[in-house]
Every structure is written in structure tokens, then in C-alpha cells.
Amino acid sequence: MNDLKNKKANDVIPGNLFVPGEYIQDEMEAREMKQVDLAIALGMSKSEISLLLSGKRNITVLIAIKLEKIFDIDAETWMNIQVKYDIEKMKMMHAKELESMSLSPAKRRELKRAITAA
Numbered sequence: 001m002n003d004l005k006n007k008k009a010n011d012v013i014p015g016n017l018f019v020p021g022e023y024i025q026d027e028m029e030a031r032e033m034k035q036v037d038l039a040i041a042l043g044m045s046k047s048e049i050s051l052l053l054s055g056k057r058n059i060t061v062l063i064a065i066k067l068e069k070i071f072d073i074d075a076e077t078w079m080n081i082q083v084k085y086d087i088e089k090m091k092m093m094h095a096k097e098l099e100s101m102s103l104s105p106a107k108r109r110e111l112k113r114a115i116t117a118a
Helices: 021-032 035-042 044-054 062-069 075-093 095-100 105-118
Strands: none
Touching: 021 035, 021 044, 035 044, 035 105, 044 062, 044 105, 062 075
16 A cells, blocks of 8 residues: 555556456466467567566557457457557546536537537
8 A cells, every 4th residue: 555655646547447468368368378379479579478468568450450360359359458448547647637628518518419410
């Protein structure tokens, strides 16, 4: 708990937000696959795999396509996992700014009408 005292809110990822690499790790474990095996299959170094699994490297479109071949899980699923993570992390990082951007009910209705009409 003391570790959290020195961190800013933007540095802390909520407990229910998993880095995309954790999903890859789950698939690896289910298939009894080692990091070195995944590295070879993806054509990446073991250190790049480490970065991917720890969330310090994103799942790119090319990686998603390769993961689809390896795990038989659609590339779109891998990209959705990455994008959802990015969106949630960004929302968390900019929560105060987004909160201050609240629209008045009248502006919200106007915006909703404009979107519906488009």
C-alpha cells in the first residue's frame, strides 16, 4: 500500500483494467506455451515479448494478425482488447479534464439531435 502513496492517479491502473498482454499470457498458459515459443512464432525477440506481455508494448495490427494464426482468435478481438485498454487508460488519465467538459442538458440534446440527423 505504501507504493501507492508516491504514485499519481494517472500512474495507477485500476484493478479491473488488464493490460492486453495478460490475455496473451492466459492463452499461452492454456496451451502450455513458453515466451520463447511465442517469440519464435511471432518473429520477435524474447525481450520484445516481455514488453508486450507486461503492457509496455501495444498489440499492433501485424501482431494481432500473427496472434490470430497462433491462437485461432480473430485479429479483431486482439485489436479490440488493445483499443479498449487504451480508451479506459486514457479516460482514467484525463478523468478530471473530461469531467470539466460536461455539457449542459440543452447542449447535450442539441448534440444528440445533430448526431441522429447525420
